[in-house]
Amino acid sequence: MFGEYAYNLKISSNKSMTGHLLGASGGAEAISTALTIKNDIIPPTINYNSPDPECDLDYVPNQSEKKIINYAISNSFGFGGHNGVIVLGKYKED
Secondary structure: OOHHHHHHOEOOOOHHHHOOOHHHHHHHHHHHHHHHHHHOEEOOEOOOOOOOOOOOOEOOEOOOEEOOOOEEEEEEEOHHHOEEEEEEEOOOOO
16 A cells, blocks of 8 residues: 555554553544644554564654654554544644
C-alpha cells in the first residue's frame, strides 16, 4: 500500500502499554491516535528489545518521539475478525 514510502512512516503500538483491552481496544486506540496528532508526540512501543531483522520499519522503540503529525491511521484488529481502521487528521481552523 505505501511502497517505499513505508520507510518514512512511524509505527507505534499502544497495546505494548495497555495489554489487550478487548472490546475497548478500538476506542482506546482512536483516543491515543487523536492525542498523538493533537500533541505531536508519537508514543513508544515499549519493551521493544529484540527487533526482528525481517521487520525493518521504524517502530518508535521505547522512547516517545516529537514530530509534527497531520494525519495518522489507527488500526484495530480483534479476535474473531472484529477489525477497524480509521484515518484521523489535525483540525485546522480557517
